[in-house]
Amino acid sequence: MVKKIKEIPTHIPSMKNIDSHSHVRGESIYIDDIPEAQGTLYTAVCTSTIAHGKIISVNYKEVLKKEGVIQIINHHDIPGENQIGGIIPDEPLFADKEVHYQGQPIAMVLATTEAIARAAVHLIKIKYKELPAIVDPIEAYKKGNLHIPSRTFSLGKMDKAWKQCEYIIEGKADTDGQEHLYLETQGAYAFPNENGHITIASSTQGPTALQRTAAKVLNIPMHKIEVDVRRLGGGFGGKEDQATAWGVMAALGATITRQPVKLILHRMDDMKMTGKRNPYRSTYKIGLDKQLNILAYEADYYQNAGAAADLSPAILERTLFHSTNAYYVPNVKVTAHSCITNIPPNTAFRGFGGPQGMFVMEAAIAKAARKIGVKSRAIQQQNLLNNGHVFPYGQKVEECEAIATWKGLEKKHPLKAIQQNIDQFNAENIHYKKGMAVMPICFGISFTNTPMNNARALVHIYQDGSIGISTAAVEMGQGVNTKMVQVAAKILSVHADRIKIESTNTTRIANTSPSAASATADLNGKAVAMACEVLKKRLLKVAAKILKVKITELRLKDERILVKNSPVKIAWQTLIQEAMLQRVNLSEHAHYATPKIHFDKNKEKGHPFAYHVYGTAVFEVTIDCIRGRYEFDAVKVVHDFGTSMNRIIDLGQMEGGLVQGMGWMMMEELIYNKNGRLLSNALSTYKIPDIYSVPKEVDVTFLNTDGNDMAIFKSKAVGEPPLLYGIGAYFALLDAVQQFNPNFEPETYHAPFTPEKVLMGLYG
């Protein structure tokens, strides 16, 4: 049955992002906007100029002569461990004897101005003995260079399944990496306090990761380090683990000099030194029966992890979790290899390995469809997940919306009509051709590492009735602070402007999980809800005492007490004053841990996700067959938002994620040469979508689904899933190129589909 499609009701205004007022006035404060304390030192980082080799000597002589240089710090100056590796301890803060990628930090210079520090770094003379560099993950795999043992997810019986297949297709599919290009580069500002305490203002998604690592490097207990995060000028995963190094360096500098130390990376340094979305190379084999049911799927993923493990092992896991995308495949064997190469350690990026795996599945379907002589979407639709199916990792498919979103799309934007228009256009035009592709998605919500699925909230009600909330959530543009306000305002029945969301601070909220995995609003929102429920109960008890009624007869509504649904004279502020007189605790700290989830890494089976998010999109593109340029005419999406708690914010995540995913598939090209040097190392060579490269029309339909109780207010997580739609851009382009050149069949489906690949495809 087709579910009813609910449109965005424009007459019900959503709450505006609470940060937007200061954003548009330029009054929001990012790291580099914090007023400098007197005596602040500025940092520049000296990094390796080769991808792999031994350090023979480092000469600092000339640096020390330079006026304004205060201190040079390298691995010798570290009081604790020279180690910042998160999952595996394999990454020194400063290289010691060897370097493993171009851009690897070797030392840092502290000076009275940034210009002096930057100039001083050029005076450091380093001699290396160069060793061979590996950039290609398959080459690394063949040499046995892996961060962790390879992992395999399997379901059903492969041997038997292949025999039942009418069609078996094999192929290769590669995706390049993606630079996060958060507009605010990495940075931190550390202040020394008494007794060796350090406060670090950082642009990090993972405050605790920074605190833990800084404690290890400085050899002090975690309680001596306070990490404070006001907001990020974009993160996208790039500041989950990779903000740590810069925060630790600033803290180390502040510890050694006893002066405030600021470290802000310049853009080209950031691009050179930090990791990106992992590039993947993959091989696959897919088998279908006559009715186009996918019976078997096998794939090998070679993850280009870079020189250190960073988050790559966890990313690898999510590739396996999402290897079959939104399809049911009864027989699956997928294996993933985390390959060590001599490029910067790659890291989390919106989708976290999921998109890389899903691209391979979509490539397999596209190639199979071509061989069989059907449209890809015939295979896609035939194999959509439904309740009662099982994922390759053992979790049962429940509350599935794959078919509902597909049907919803069909109903609102009949695919047949789109195809007819395209066919007609193509028949009438020689120099321009159109193509289309449908992209269904399925994404699991939760950290796949079960222990990380927890959060805390600290809610204070002050005696004037104003409210301050601290959580583990880091605001980076995703609007989580606004959602936290909504949660508290709804439960306490107060006006939103009474509520302030405090910075994310490890002294107020300890042991935080990073703001990642799309789960930030769910985890922290649930914790806020729990704390507010407790406070509400206490306040109602206070009211019950004054009014001499039963607590069950009381309710809070719009800042008033209701007795049996009729308002009485006690307003919010009076109630708070009364609570103060009665010496009631107006603060609450709540802890939430996602129930039900578990995963056994030995068996590679379990129930790792709280729930899944679904959706279907259709892409339409026009290519200029002389110049190889292209424009997306439209992307139409029917998405499962659950019961969206904030349509402006959720729509923003939808559109932004979509365009970011499209950028990865269209133009964002990370080019490393054989020596591991990044050639597209600036905004002039690495191109992300501008306003003219986005689809002319983006039509988003909110599917009215039941949502899930594990989502905050049944409003499903929306951070990462929209990025996955972007994959459809590749296949729409492929379709359009094949309209012009029916013989075009790339040996490897290799994203991004740049204008270069389009032109070469048209005439190849």
Place this chain on the structure above:
Amino acid sequence: MIEFILNNKLLKTAARPGMTVLDFVRYQQQLRGTKIGCREGDCGACNVLEGKLEKGKMHYQNITACLMPLANAHGKHIVTIEGMNMKQLNPAQQAMVDEGGTQCGFCTVGFIVSMTGYCMTHEQATYEEAIAAIDGNICRCTGYKSIERACQKLIQAVKKKSIDKPIEWLIKKQYLPEYFSNIPNRLKKIAVIEQKVKTNSMAVGGGTDLYVQRPEEMLEQSAKHLFNNKAYKKIYSKDGFIYIGAEATVTDIMEAPIMKKHFPQLPQYMKLVSSTPIRNMGTIAGNFVNASPIGDLTIFFLALNSEIILTKKENERTIALNNFYVDYKKMRKKAGEIIRWVRFKKPGKNHQFNFEKVSKRTHLDIASVNSAILISTKQNKVEQVHISIGGVAPIPTYLFKTSKFLQGKTLSLDLINEAKPILNTEISPISDARGTADYKRLLARQLFFVHFVELFPEQFH
């Protein structure tokens, strides 16, 4: 001393003329609303407005503060977000809030500055032009759709503005603070300065290449800042030639009536050249002496068979642009010589012109290959033809052989196909971040062909 008005404050500063406006406003004036995204003019996070007093009227345009030498601010009104803020949000700010056009907020100020700046132009506001005004602003969060909606909303409101006196209207409607009304009077009082520098010191125009390539050096450099010299910005015709002053910006060229007259497609071509703020700063001479094999203006003017007039003190000499470049970044320019004028013969009635550019991203990008053609035909016979191509050799290339081959021949598909192998001998592309050599070779042939498709659509389709 550099003297200018920053927001509502008249400043006289002894700061280094080579310092960027960005560093000056952020770290010397503590105006932290202007953000640093890339320091190479490619993101727009540091956009500020530059206001000039011309014929009694203020003209504001957006520029990237990261590439603008402080010297170029002399005698102008520089407006940062702090200079726009009023008690209540202005309509651009309000539209961005209402439509969710801001997420992480880091790029937002740049958008607001560009959008507000667009409201201040002396032209009727249109949605297309409002979008063009933010073509140099990059946002990584929103996917731009909410920003498009905000622009739509803003345009609805600003459509009714007075074109004659936009600033007064905008002040009345609370787009701008009141102090804007008195800016012209205050600017009049700032004297033009004569710079005293050595003849041999480096000449700096808009800064859009130099500040990308060697920002640290530029701070220290003692330079001849020519950008504000009005005599160097003239565009006029004389004796059958069109003369363009060395310091004319891309925007100046786009808006010059004589250029518009001879090149009706000029706005479409120039839209492919960088972004609005960079076009407001980048000069023709800067583009030429940067000697990039891929310089858009160089390719454009090569096909016009342009000449450049170089001066050193009183000495003056003229050299054909197609004879100016020797090898990669090497040109026939002596120490101390500067470009004074660029000139080319006015195209005749039979002349047709076309400019093509393909890059990884269509807008705000450097070309993979660009090309231009000037051709005159009579009864389908080629009378005269000049073709240029960029990105396929160490220098911006004038296709001598290919042009000569076509001369005097009758246009046909066969002729174009016969010319392609000749074109192939004249180029030697290399693989780099802008594409592989094979791609550039193919693209060169495609762009050569597409000139004829564009100019003779009935014959080539």
